[in-house]
Amino acid sequence: MPSTFNLPIVGANNSSAVMSSASSVSSTSPPDHLTLAVLGCGSMGIAILSGILKELSEMDAPRPLQVVTSSASVSSLSALYSSHASTGAAATSSGASAGVASAAARNDMPERLPTHFLACVRRPEAAKRLRAALWAHSSVVKVVVDDNVAAVQQAGVALLACQASEAAALLSSPGMARALQGKMLISICEGVTTEQIESYLYGEDPASSALTTTAPATATSPKEARCRVVRAMPNAASLIGESMTVVDTSSATGPLPADAAALVTWIFRRIGSVVHHPSRGAGAGAGTRALTTVDRVAASSAAACTALGAAGPAFFALVLEAAIDGAVAMGLPRAEAQLLAAQSMRGAAGLVLQNGEHPALLRDRISSPGGCAIQGLLALEEGGVRSTVARAVREATAIAVQEGK
Numbered sequence: 305m306p307s308t309f310n311l312p313i314v315g316a317n318n319s320s321a322v323m324s325s326a327s328s329v330s331s332t333s334p335p336d337h338l339t340l341a342v343l344g345c346g347s348m349g350i351a352i353l354s355g356i357l358k359e360l361s362e363m364d365a366p367r368p369l370q371v372v373t374s375s376a377s378v379s380s381l382s383a384l385y386s387s388h389a390s391t392g393a394a395a396t397s398s399g400a401s402a403g404v405a406s407a408a409a410r411n412d413m414p415e416r417l418p419t420h421f422l423a424c425v426r427r428p429e430a431a432k433r434l435r436a437a438l439w440a441h442s443s444v445v446k447v448v449v450d451d452n453v454a455a456v457q458q459a460g461v462a463l464l465a466c467q468a469s470e471a472a473a474l475l476s477s478p479g480m481a482r483a484l485q486g487k488m489l490i491s492i493c494e495g496v497t498t499e500q501i502e503s504y505l506y507g508e509d510p511a512s513s514a515l516t517t518t519a520p521a522t523a524t525s526p527k528e529a530r531c532r533v534v535r536a537m538p539n540a541a542s543l544i545g546e547s548m549t550v551v552d553t554s555s556a557t558g559p560l561p562a563d564a565a566a567l568v569t570w571i572f573r574r575i576g577s578v579v580h581h582p583s584r585g586a587g588a589g590a591g592t593r594a595l596t597t598v599d600r601v602a603a604s605s606a607a608a609c610t611a612l613g614a615a616g617p618a619f620f621a622l623v624l625e626a627a628i629d630g631a632v633a634m635g636l637p638r639a640e641a642q643l644l645a646a647q648s649m650r651g652a653a654g655l656v657l658q659n660g661e662h663p664a665l666l667r668d669r670i671s672s673p674g675g676c677a678i679q680g681l682l683a684l685e686e687g688g689v690r691s692t693v694a695r696a697v698r699e700a701t702a703i704a705v706q707e708g709k
């Protein structure tokens with residue numbers, strides 16, 4: 305049996321309970337198992353975990369016309385994963401985006417996928433909610449209550465998904481910096497910068513790491529004793545597998561290693577589409593020299609990615625609402641107007657995403673001479689919708705730059 309992660313809840317601050325489970329896991333699990341700890345497993349944590357677990361179940365399920373070879377006949381997830389990694393075979397898409405993005409996902413399969421999960425919360429009531437949400441996966445998901453450090457000790461990678469206001473307390477708890485040593489910490493906390501995360505872990509001045517007192521003798525420098533922080537910003541549509549996640553790959557410590565980048569991409573592809581910014585390979589080493597104009601443009605475009613990805617659904621919700629109001633004003637019942645408007649918006653987005661069509665071409669194609677579309681479009685242009693929406697993105701980007709998002 306590969307896993308002993310079937311204890312539903314580990315009690316509050318009961319490190320020994322977690323650790324005893326950990327030791328039995330390490331003695332019975334294949335050595336290439338990767339455990340992901342979700343630090344703060346609320347709405348977003350559940351959405352991300354659900355996406356991952358769904359994908360793992362699909363990968364493990366027998367597929368039609370699957371040819372059983374000697375290597376593939378081993379019925380374990382890890383065997384399938386390594387076969388996917390080496391052959392580039394089907395990494396199925398759980399979200400809306402397909403085409404280019406899923407081809408990239410296939411080619412960028414990480415060496416190891418997370419197969420075991422520690423879902424961490426603070427309160428027993430939250431643990432109950434988690435158990436209800438993830439009961440079908442209790443063989444690989446363990447709910448940990450108020451014992452983040454022990455969970456991180458067992459994990460190979462951690463996902464910080466608590467509220468931004470809770471990040472400082474969670475990360476600065478005794479032993480956390482040491483538990484994260486040499487691991488990757490992916491943060492989705494909005495508005496919490498990498499510098500802040502490092503200061504919570506290592507003290508106010510990240511250069512004078514608090515790990516100097518806690519790092520093992522094998523660490524040759526405080527920098528090497530740290531974790532690698534990666535910020536990823538999904539959006540509200542994560543809950544339905546339609547997120548647009550922006551992964552911030554800029555770092556003073558150099559580019560994200562290819563396999564780490566592949567793992568981050570794989571995780572967030574489970575809830576939708578993913579872009580890396582700056583794109584992989586660009587801007588390496590920018591953190592070690594003075595900022596140039598190019599760096600500033602890069603910083604601004606990174607913020608634009610975040611602003612559009614995270615705030616975009618809110619902007620489009622306003623446009624949607626306006627369209628609904630117009631139809632209601634003309635006599636349509638609100639529920640019907642909402643369905644018509646939302647499906648029209650989804651259709652337009654789908655055509656652009658799937659066919660790569662320029663929105664202007666789509667608009668022209670719909671606008672027949674003397675028809676209703678062209679009349680409506682002219683009214684929108686008269687009302688300055690184009691410049692107003694563009695300005696909204698610029699304003700949101702300016703705020704994102706200020707906040708270092």
Ligand SMILES: NC(=O)c1ccc[n+]([C@@H]2O[C@H](COP(=O)([O-])OP(=O)(O)OC[C@H]3O[C@@H](n4cnc5c(N)ncnc54)[C@H](OP(=O)(O)O)[C@@H]3O)[C@@H](O)[C@H]2O)c1
Nearest residue numbers: 344345346347348425426427430465466467468493494540
């Ligand atoms: N929602 C979105 O659309 C969205 C989009 C992008 C990014 N984000 C970011 O995602 C993060 C999570 O958002 P959410 O909506 O999922 O929040 P949420 O539902 O409130 O979940 C937060 C979770 O963190 C847990 N938690 C808090 N302090 C903890 C601690 N010390 N140890 C262990 N667990 C702790 C809470 O558990 P208890 O209930 O037990 O306290 C709760 O389960 C936020 O930082 C947000 O900025 C959200």
